[in-house]
Amino acid sequence: MRSGQDILVGFRRRWQLMLWLEITLYALGPAILSYLIFLNVFWAIAVFILVASIIIIFIKPWKHSLENVASYIDLHLDxxxxxxxxxxxxxxxxxxxxxxxxxxxxxxxxxxxxxxKPPHHLVRGAIILGSFILIGAVIYKYEVLTNLQGSQQPTITPEAIVFKPTDTTATVVQSPKLIRQELIIDYPNYTRVPSVETSNMDIKAVEGSRVSWKIQFDQEIKGVTMESMGNSYPMKLSDGNYTGASTLTSAGFYNFKFTDLQDRSYVSELYAIEVIKDKSPSVEIKGIKQFTSFAFNQDKKVSFTTTISDDFGIEDAYIIATVSKGSGESVKFREEKLNFNSKIPNGNKNMSLAKNINLDQMKMEPGDELYFYVEALDRKRPKPNTSRSETFFAVIKDTISDTFAVEGTMGVDLMPDYFRSQRQLIIDTEKLLKDKPKLSTKDYKSKSNELGFDQKVLRLKYAEFMGDESEFGGTAEGDVESPEEEGDHHEEDHEEEDPLAKYTHAHDSENEHNLVEEEKKEDPLEEYLHNHEDPEESTLFTQSLKSKLRQALNEMWDAELYLRLYTPEKSLPYQYRALKLIQEIKNSARIYVHRIGFDPPPIKEDKRLTGKIDEVSGYRKSAELAQEDAYPSIRVTLARLEQLISEKGTITEKDKLLFGQAGNELAEKAIEDLGKYLETLQQLKWISEDVAVPSEALVALQKGLFLALPELKPNAVKQQQQTSEINDLLLKELEIND
Incomplete structure (x- = not known):
């Protein structure tokens, strides 16, 4: 039997072995990554030794003594x-x-x-090793670093333009060869981008750029044309070079075609034209709320900062401010164009501008409103791009409002001014309850009392439509007053009164809920009864709108009461019930308007209730709506390609015309994705130009056209099932017993 100390020594060896294996996993990942990047074994070994040395310093596999082993076993083995x-x-x-x-x-x-088992992190080490191997494999397969290094080089030497003869007849005459190709891109002047000269025929430039080509051959030829999107543009011969130019307006494809002295035609590959749109400026206003209000005695200044950016430079920026005065039909507007505090530097791509607007200098008075936004223009020519920010508002609170009363034959102004809706009161009450822990007791009670005043204003406004209360400026008898309002009358009224009188629902007061004239209210339940003798009350509604509005006013009164008592949580149920009643009133009103909006034709009494329907005929129209196929030529081309591949037939002149039409349809779709359909479009171009292509190219062309077609949506079709006499008898028996 082994001694106890030998057992501990063996456990320590296992522990150290796992730590060394963990270090190996950590160091092996960077080493493999460096090999896949540089393909150099010495670099990989150096990285392995360096990383392993650093990790050994931190892990220290030799530091674990037998005492540490004994302590670890005691903790994990009871x-x-x-x-x-x-x-x-x-x-x-x-x-x-x-x-x-x-x-x-x-x-x-x-x-x-x-x-x-000894403690280790072998799983983590294996994950790190796998991650390094995966990254290295991606870099090795797609040559990421090579592409990055190549993109930093100022010049690229692409493949030369390859021309293929369209005449398949063999000849001993040597074909012309291209000895020079040059593409010059002149960007618009406002972009301040220098001209680019390259031998790569693929074009990627800003809209409006001027593109020029220069092509030179080793022998004399008849002529060269540039073909683009079904159009041909002949190139001019100047000093042995064929030149052409065009202005970029839209994306597309193009190729070159020339004819030698023996009237043999040659066509090149297709090259992509990608047009970059000039973006509109980006405008953002910071440092100000979207809605700002000022009291009359405040410092009425609006300060904000505007950040503007554009891809090719900013030409101008200004503020469009509109001041509105008055209300209703007498409202007037005045628009002004304001400049920023500092001068705008022409051509900067990014700028930050500040502005201070003094409402007094804008000649604004209490009740006036200011609407303003920032508009920016870039340097695009001939017509610049324009962008504008969101609209911001600044209002001077009106401290004086007119009150209309009924005198003699004067009309009553029942159009309510701006006030909070019941839904807004509910939102503000819920927000107050949510912010209660953050507010002091004084602020909490003050905000609750303010909401109670807003509820009172809303209640009085709705009461105006019933003719109950006409004085909005003062407090009607029986209305709830805030503690602040109560203090204003303390010196005038020294008589003792019930301290809770202003916070209770006084149903027996002279005004509240009994605002209709006394001589009209002989029966206290009269206004809540459905009186069929009154033609105005004899309706199809189960409850009159006037009764519902009265209930809504009662709910608002109770909601105001609890807000005044600083208990908004008790006020919310009444507010919700008031909102529900208001919505029902609105919906009922909509139904009533809809009914009176239809005026049916008069009924002929001699034919009424006769039951004769001989002259009554129905109208039915049936039509089949079929969506027009956007790619008919491509579908026909696919069928023709299948026939050519299976029968190994020859391409006729009719086929060339068909393939050209399919190429036009594919070109419209290929503009959206320049690289996806370029090869398929090029093969269609060559076939339509009578370029000899192998049978393998026809298969690849067929596959590319299949991928270009949109996926068919499933169409449910009723299928006819074969039935027999036995099945029919069974179904009839089931129907009888059902």
Whole structure:
């Protein structure tokens, strides 16, 4: 039997072995990554040694002593009874009881030591190793670093333009060869981008750029044309070079075609034209709320900062401000164009502008409103791009409002001014309850009292439509007053009164809920009864609108009461009920308007209730709406290609015309994705130009056209099922017994 100390030494070796293996996993990942990047074994070995050395300093596999091993076993194996340390003490130095315990621990370690494992992070090391290998494989396969290094080079030497003869007849005459190709892109002047000269024929430039080509051959030819989107543009011969130019307006494709002195035609590959649109400026206003209000005695200044950016530079920016005065039909508007505090530098791509607007200098008075937004123009020519920010508002609160009364034959102005709706009151009440922990008791009660005043204003406004209360400026008798309003009358009224009188629902007061004249209210339940003798009350509604409006006013009154008592949580149920009643009133009004909007034709009394329907005929129209196929030529081309591949037939002149039409349909779709359909479009171009193509190219062309077609949507079709006499009898029997 092994001694206890030997067991601990073996466990320590296992522990150290796992730590060394963990270090190896950590260092192996960067080493493999460096090899896949540089393809150099010495670099990989150097990286492995460097990373392993750094990790060894942190992990220190040699630091674990037998005492650490004994402590770890005591913590993770209860059978040792925290006595593993006795195995490290010589037997002659132990007492009799300690020797017995030492033997027990040795026996239990032999039996159960395999149940615990040394601490390690091998799984984490394996994940890190796999991540490095995956990154290296991606870089190696797609040559990411090579492409990045190549994109930083100022010049690229692409492949030369490849021309293919359209005449398949063999000849001993040598074909002309291209010895020079040059593409010059002149960007618009406002972009301040220098001209680009390259031999790569693919074009990617800003809209409005001027593109020029120069092509030179080693021998004399008849002429060269540039073909683009079904149009041909002949190129001019100048000093041995064929030149052409065009202005970029839209994306597309183009190719070159020339004819030699023996009237043989040659056509090149297709090249993409990608047009970059000039973006509109980006405008954003910061440092101000979208709605700002000022009291008459405040410093009425609006300060904000505007950040503007554009891809090719900003030409101008200004503020459009509109001042509105008056209300109703007498409202007047005045629009002004304001400049920023500092001069705008012409051509900067990014700028931050500040502005201070003094409402007094704008000649604004109480009740006036200011609407303003920032408009920016870029340097695009001939017509610049224009952008504008969101509209911001600034209002001077009106401290004086006119009150209309009924006198003589004067009309009553029942059009309510701006006030909070019941839904807004509910939102503000819920927000107050949510912010209660953040507010002091004084602020909380003040906001609750303010909401109570807003509820009172809304109640009085709705009451105006019933003719109950006509004085909006003062407090009607029976209305709730805030503690502040009560203090204003303290000096005038010294008589004792009930302190809760203003906070209770006084149903017996002279005004509240009894605002109709006394002589008209002989029966207290009269206004809540459905009186069929009154033609105005005899309707199809189960409850009159006037009664519902009265209920809504009662709910608003109770909601105001609890808001005044600083208990908005009790006010919410009444507010919700008031909102529900208001919505029902609105919906009922809509139904009533809809009914009176239809005026049916008069009924002929001689034919009424006769039951004759001989002259009554129905009208039915049936039509099949079929969506027009956007790619008819492509579908016919696919069928023709299948026939050519299976029968190994020859391409006729009719086929060339068909393939050209399919190419036009594919070109419209290929503009949206320049790289996806370029090869398929090029093959269609060559076939329509009578370029000899192998049968394998026809298969690839067929596959490309299939991918270009949109996916068909499933169409449910009723299928006819074969039935027999036995099945019919069974179905009839089931119907009888059902």
């Amino acid at each position: 059978a040792t009874e925290y006595s593993t340390g006795l195995l490290l003490v010589p037997e002659e130095k132990l007492s009799g009881l300690a020797r017995i315990q030492q033997n027990r621990v040795t026996t239990r370690l032999v039996e159960k030591l395999k149940t615990i």
